[in-house]
Amino acid sequence: MFQQHSRRMRTDGNRTLPRWRSFLLGWVAFCLACPLTESPTLGQDVQRGVLVQVALPIDDATQRQVESTINTIRSTATAEAGRQKLVLQFGKQGDQATGGETAFERGLQLARFLTSENATDVKTIAYVAGSVQGHAVLPVLACDQIVVAPGASLGDAGIDQASVDPVVMLAYESIAQRRRTIPIGAVRAMLDADLELVRISQVDGGDLFLSGPELAELRDQGKVWKEEQLAAPGELANFVGSQMRTYRWATHEVRDVDELATALGLSRISDSQSPNLGEVNAVLAEISGPINRRRGRRVRNNLSDAIQRHDLNLVVSHVNSAGGDLNESLELASYFANLPAQGIRTAALVDPQAVGDAALVALAAQQVYMSPEANLGGPGAASFSAAALDDLSEAIDQIARSTGRSPALLRGLLDRELEVFEYLDARSGRVAYFSSDEHAARDDAARWARQGAVALADGISAEQALQLGLITGIESDLKQVCRKVGLKDLPQRLDERWIVNFVESLGRQVWLPRMLLFIGFFMLSVEIGAPGIGFPGFISMVSLMLFFWIQAAGGTAEWLEIFLFVGGVLCLLAEVLLFPGFGIFGIGGLVMLVASLVLVSQTFVLPSNAYQYNQLTGNLIGVLVAIGGMLGGGLALRWMLPQLPFFRHLMMVEDEEEKQIRAENEAIVHWDHLQGQRGIATTPLVPSGKARFGEELIAVVSDGPMIDPQRPVIVKQVYGNRVVVEELIDDDEPE
Numbered sequence: 036m037f038q039q040h041s042r043r044m045r046t047d048g049n050r051t052l053p054r055w056r057s058f059l060l061g062w063v064a065f066c067l068a069c070p071l072t073e074s075p076t077l078g079q080d081v082q083r084g085v086l087v088q089v090a091l092p093i094d095d096a097t098q099r100q101v102e103s104t105i106n107t108i109r110s111t112a113t114a115e116a117g118r119q120k121l122v123l124q125f126g127k128q129g130d131q132a133t134g135g136e137t138a139f140e141r142g143l144q145l146a147r148f149l150t151s152e153n154a155t156d157v158k159t160i161a162y163v164a165g166s167v168q169g170h171a172v173l174p175v176l177a178c179d180q181i182v183v184a185p186g187a188s189l190g191d192a193g194i195d196q197a198s199v200d201p202v203v204m205l206a207y208e209s210i211a212q213r214r215r216t217i218p219i220g221a222v223r224a225m226l227d228a229d230l231e232l233v234r235i236s237q238v239d240g241g242d243l244f245l246s247g248p249e250l251a252e253l254r255d256q257g258k259v260w261k262e263e264q265l266a267a268p269g270e271l272a273n274f275v276g277s278q279m280r281t282y283r284w285a286t287h288e289v290r291d292v293d294e295l296a297t298a299l300g301l302s303r304i305s306d307s308q309s310p311n312l313g314e315v316n317a318v319l320a321e322i323s324g325p326i327n328r329r330r331g332r333r334v335r336n337n338l339s340d341a342i343q344r345h346d347l348n349l350v351v352s353h354v355n356s357a358g359g360d361l362n363e364s365l366e367l368a369s370y371f372a373n374l375p376a377q378g379i380r381t382a383a384l385v386d387p388q389a390v391g392d393a394a395l396v397a398l399a400a401q402q403v404y405m406s407p408e409a410n411l412g413g414p415g416a417a418s419f420s421a422a423a424l425d426d427l428s429e430a431i432d433q434i435a436r437s438t439g440r441s442p443a444l445l446r447g448l449l450d451r452e453l454e455v456f457e458y459l460d461a462r463s464g465r466v467a468y469f470s471s472d473e474h475a476a477r478d479d480a481a482r483w484a485r486q487g488a489v490a491l492a493d494g495i496s497a498e499q500a501l502q503l504g505l506i507t508g509i510e511s512d513l514k515q516v517c518r519k520v521g522l523k524d525l526p527q528r529l530d531e532r533w534i535v536n537f538v539e540s541l542g543r544q545v546w547l548p549r550m551l552l553f554i555g556f557f558m559l560s561v562e563i564g565a566p567g568i569g570f571p572g573f574i575s576m577v578s579l580m581l582f583f584w585i586q587a588a589g590g591t592a593e594w595l596e597i598f599l600f601v602g603g604v605l606c607l608l609a610e611v612l613l614f615p616g617f618g619i620f621g622i623g624g625l626v627m628l629v630a631s632l633v634l635v636s637q638t639f640v641l642p643s644n645a646y647q648y649n650q651l652t653g654n655l656i657g658v659l660v661a662i663g664g665m666l667g668g669g670l671a672l673r674w675m676l677p678q679l680p681f682f683r684h685l686m687m688v689e690d691e692e693e694k695q696i697r698a699e700n701e702a703i704v705h706w707d708h709l710q711g712q713r714g715i716a717t718t719p720l721v722p723s724g725k726a727r728f729g730e731e732l733i734a735v736v737s738d739g740p741m742i743d744p745q746r747p748v749i750v751k752q753v754y755g756n757r758v759v760v761e762e763l764i765d766d767d768e769p770e
Contacts, residue, residue, distance in 0.1 A: 096439030106378030126165020183276035190273030224272035358391030391415010412448025413494025603628030
């Protein structure tokens with residue numbers, strides 16, 4: 036079995052071919068090879084490969100990335116294209132990352148996937164570009180082919196364990212036997228320091244790499260002609276790139292990806308983070324405004340439906356939110372984090388903000404970009420305690436690990452009280468981020484030296500997020516992000532009713548709801564000042580309906596706010612029409628009105644952080660502007676509207692005769708003679724207006740509901756020049 040790995044092919048020097056036969060065979064070989072070369076005129080398809088950067092140490096995000104890429108390649112492959120070549124690059128030249136601390140279960144799970152039926156349609160090539168140690172060796176052994184860089188090394192698989200577990204050894208032997216790229220004896224010596232590894236040249240030819248009982252057995256049989264010790268007892272076997280190439284474990288030794296493409300006969304090797312892996316079926320999910328149960332459920336349902344109907348393999352999300360509901364954001368983030376397992380790549384753009392719990396949704400994507408002025412994390416629309424975060428810490432950590440991000444950094448963006456520090460591994464130079472409790476709970480805590488605290492409480496900028504490794508890059512707009520992920524243009528938006536998309540886009544314009552509120556109150560003031568006209572009242576009703584509709588689409592308008600608004604308006608009308616001068620309905624209605632307008636614009640009741648205080652201030656300013664609209668409406672009725680031709684008929688404009696009559700009447704202090712007199716209302720009494728008693732046109736006040744023009748009235752009381760009237764009901768009109 037071992038001879039199959041190491042026996043060299045030999046040629047018989049005694050047998051030669053005539054020169055003419057050699058020439059003929061060479062010509063035939065050339066003719067057969069010509070159709071296989073690339074020729075644009077012949078229309079042959081060029082063969083390309085896909086490169087996946089395998090971050091070390093290997094974590095859940097790395098596993099998901101590899102599986103997602105393979106699933107994507109399988110879904111887009113054609114029978115004519117054959118097996119697509121997938122290059123897994125382990126480490127980088129000069130990089131100090133080694134792959135140590137890779138959990139055995141994680142390395143084994145990825146190795147099993149690479150050797151399973153799911154990967155049979157893809158030829159996997161392990162490109163060992165840096166130093167690969169620990170259980171990161173397992174996925175290298177699971178690849179179909181190994182290629183090395185000049186300064187690379189592979190080995191020391193047991194560096195993170197004090198003793199060898201038989202189950203671990205059995206797993207290594209099983210993976211090595213499936214691929215047979217590296218002899219099992221060498222693999223055992225990488226894992227168990229007690230084993231001696233020897234390269235043996237046999238008497239009958241061929242080399243073997245043996246360790247343990249097989250080495251002792253071969254020595255006893257006297258079949259050893261020459262020995263070369265590669266790893267002494269007490270040290271783990273580790274092989275540099277030149278050794279692996281000499282032993283023919285590695286098929287090529289290349290300096291970079293371009294040389295690798297040439298060695299593999301590929302026209303190009305594209306990075307899996309940016310290329311078009313065939314036909315891309317993408318969709319754009321807009322996540323803007325407050326995040327609540329209704330919005331989160333709608334996004335998940337629409338995405339699931341689009342995945343089933345359109346066979347999506349890429350989801351791009353545009354996040355502009357301050358959060359609103361931690362549980363709903365966590366559920367939505369978990370949904371996005373699980374998409375790569377279905378072969379669906381995910382990317383996100385944060386513009387201009389993903390603060391509060393909305394940071395969870397943004398960072399659940401594989402590739403995250405931020406606009407230059409964007410903010411990530413920190414205080415948001417929802418406030419949550421440290422206890423609430425502790426209850427959900429396991430789910431938050433799972434989202435962080437599934438995307439290859441630091442769990443401590445992600446929790447620090449949500450919890451203002453959590454202190455996160457930067458730690459440096461003196462052995463490998465690796466930088467990581469932990470809280471004090473996380474660092475103390477680690478078995479290798481002594482290896483990590485604390486460097487300094489990371490400021491996360493108030494959120495971070497795009498540059499800070501990039502330095503911390505939380506985002507992929509900084510891009511100015513969504514089109515640039517789409518090009519980064521292999522799209523030529525913006526993808527189609529997530530299927531929703533066009534009216535919902537339109538209203539939500541209007542809701543993102545901060546000025547529009549406030550403008551609608553101002554117009555609504557302005558026109559309401561005009562209608563109250565000149566009732567019965569109808570047009571200002573209709574405009575007011577439409578403006579207020581649009582205001583509440585936009586807020587309801589944004590998830591902030593609930594039944595409480597609507598009831599408060601309607602109740603406040605009814606109380607103010609009652610104060611004006613039914614109980615003038617009493618005050619309780621007016622004050623209560625005004626309080627209800629202001630409370631409804633403030634609450635309908637935010638997701639919280641009482642502010643508890645800087646973001647909420649700023650939002651409350653803005654909402655109060657908007658309400659004051661709306662109330663100013665009512666005052667402006669009154670002023671417009673009094674001074675401006677009478678001067679405008681189109682609006683002149685809305686006001687009760689006096690002619691010269693009426694002005695003279697009013698001046699004469701106002702000179703008379705007492706109207707006692709009008710007590711009990713009947714007359715006709717010449718203007719609407721709301722409650723003040725004018726009525727005619729015989730030849731006299733008198734300014735009167737209604738003692739009750741509004742009285743329409745041309746209705747009979749009777750003088751109820753006279754207080755000097757104040758005449759109080761009421762409407763005559765079921766009585767003959769005076770002549």
